[in-house]
Amino acid sequence: MADDLSKEQLQPEHPDRKTGYERILTDPAPPWFVELYPGGDGTGFLEKLDRHSILFHRRSASQLVVSFDNIANANDLSFAREPWGWKFFRDEGWSHMGVFARTKAWYRDPEILTYFEGKAAAGFFNGFDRVVFAGASMGGFGALTFSQLVPGAHVIAFNPQTTLDERLVPWETRYRFGRVQDWDLPLSDAAQTVGAAGRAYVFYDPFFDLDRKQVERLQGDNVLLLKTWFSNHFAAPMLRKLDILKPVMLGAMDGTLEPEGFYKMMRARRRLPLYMRGIESMAGDRHDALVRQARQRFRRLRRSAMAAASDAS
Numbered sequence: 001m002a003d004d005l006s007k008e009q010l011q012p013e014h015p016d017r018k019t020g021y022e023r024i025l026t027d028p029a030p031p032w033f034v035e036l037y038p039g040g041d042g043t044g045f046l047e048k049l050d051r052h053s054i055l056f057h058r059r060s061a062s063q064l065v066v067s068f069d070n071i072a073n074a075n076d077l078s079f080a081r082e083p084w085g086w087k088f089f090r091d092e093g094w095s096h097m098g099v100f101a102r103t104k105a106w107y108r109d110p111e112i113l114t115y116f117e118g119k120a121a122a123g124f125f126n127g128f129d130r131v132v133f134a135g136a137s138m139g140g141f142g143a144l145t146f147s148q149l150v151p152g153a154h155v156i157a158f159n160p161q162t163t164l165d166e167r168l169v170p171w172e173t174r175y176r177f178g179r180v181q182d183w184d185l186p187l188s189d190a191a192q193t194v195g196a197a198g199r200a201y202v203f204y205d206p207f208f209d210l211d212r213k214q215v216e217r218l219q220g221d222n223v224l225l226l227k228t229w230f231s232n233h234f235a236a237p238m239l240r241k242l243d244i245l246k247p248v249m250l251g252a253m254d255g256t257l258e259p260e261g262f263y264k265m266m267r268a269r270r271r272l273p274l275y276m277r278g279i280e281s282m283a284g285d286r287h288d289a290l291v292r293q294a295r296q297r298f299r300r301l302r303r304s305a306m307a308a309a310s311d312a313s
Contacts, residue, residue, distance in 0.1 A: 027079035032057065032086060052112045053100040055083050063094040063253070064128040066153075068135035068142030069101040071175075084139055088249065095128060099142065106164060107142045108181035108188070120149040132156060132253050136236055138178070140202075144190035144218075147197050155200040156252045158236045162190040162217045169217075174210060191217040201252040203228050203235040226262050230275050242268045 035042025035057060044057040067084040083098020090096070101107070125131050131153040133143035140160025147153045164175055165183035168191075172179070187193060194200050200223045204211045211233060215225055231238035239245040244265040251257030269275045 024079045030080045030082055031090075032082060047115075049111045049115065051101070051103045051105065051109055052107075052115075053102070054115065055096075055098045055100065057090070057096045059090075059093050059095045061095070061127060062129045063092075064097065064125065064131045065089050065094050065253070066097045066099070066131065066133045066143070066146070068099045068107070068133075068139035068146070070135065070137040070139040071101075071104045071178075072137075074101045074104045074138075084135055088246070092250075094253075101138070104138065104175070104177050105181050106138055106161070106175075106178045107146070108178075108183065108185055110185065113186055116146055116149055125150045125153075130154070130254070135160070137161070137233065138175075141190060144197075144200065144202075145187040145193045147200075148187060148193035151196045152198045154198045154252065154255050155194070155202075156249065157200065158203045159205075159211050159233050160190065160202060160215065162214050163188055165189065169214070171213060172210060191219070194218050194223060195220050197222055199224060199252075199255045201226060201257060203239075205229060205231045205233070205235065208232050224257075224259060226259060228266070229269065230277075238269070238272070238274065241272060241274065242266070244268065 029037075032055060034040055036044050036046065042057055042059075044055070047054045047056075065085070067086075067089070069084055073081065073084070081100070083096070083100060086096065086098055099107075099112070103109075107113075119125065131150050132155070133147040133150070133153055134156040135141075135143040136158035137160065140157030141162070143155050143157050144160055144162065147155045161172070161175070161178075163169055163183065164172060164178045164181070165188060166172070166179055167183075168189060200218065200220075202215050202218060202223065203226050204215045206212050206227050207230060218225065228235040228238050236245060239248055242265070247265065248257060248262060251261065
């Protein structure tokens with residue numbers, strides 16, 4: 001089939017390049033494939049369902065991370081696609097089950113529910129000392145809800161939705177395709193499932209109203225709502241910019257991350273241009289004097305950080 005296509009037609013964006021066979025002729029193999037192809041050193045499997053795929057790497061019996069795609073990845077048909085967080089989990093040597101989504105349906109599909117229910121019933125998750133469910137946005141919803149099938153598992157969720165059931169969150173105006181899914185299926189409301197978690201770490205911007213209203217539905221002594229001010233719907237990218245995503249994730253993985261330590265690390269946000277722009281956007285018209293003071297402090301901190309970096313080099 002590829003012999004019938006021109007070089008231009010084999011480019012990733014060309015409409016004639018339709019099949020997976022044609023894509024793998026030019027796309028590089030995904031890094032996870034290096035472990036699992038017949039000559040690879042890894043152990044695991046890729047299981048393909050109708051609207052989801054599950055990739056599993058067995059590395060350590062002490063820790064399993066189960067991650068869920070967000071909507072940004074749902075339409076990615078590239079051969080090199082990776083599960084959410086794959087490289088980080090690989091580098092830490094943890095076993096990893098990554099759920100690929102081929103639709104923006106918030107995992108409201110009997111096939112993926114049946115799959116996880118079957119794995120739980122078969123004792124698959126019992127083979128690991130610690131299990132953590134993780135994801136962002138749609139993936140955060142998946143982590144919060146599916147974790148109920150493994151009581152005591154920790155959860156790490158960045159900017160999650162708790163549900164898109166319009167009967168429960170009539171004020172939610174985003175994600176039209178997700179809102180029309182079948183919300184009568186099991187595991188449809190994280191406010192009901194989060195109680196089964198060990199610790200649930202939820203990162204969100206309190207100034208982003210829709211995210212705030214979603215996560216405030218989560219109640220319980222095991223729930224830690226951690227503020228990432230002025231990150232909008234991008235808490236994880238902000239932590240990455242601050243170079244604190246790794247220590248935050250490591251602490252959340254083993255359940256040792258506490259609010260005091262998190263907010264101490266978050267003090268670095270005061271040097272982040274994104275943070276200053278957020279202050280200006282929110283308070284510029286109402287608190288001009290305070291914004292000027294914040295801007296002056298921001299410049300001092302930036303100069304101090306640049307000087308320290310110069311001295312270190």
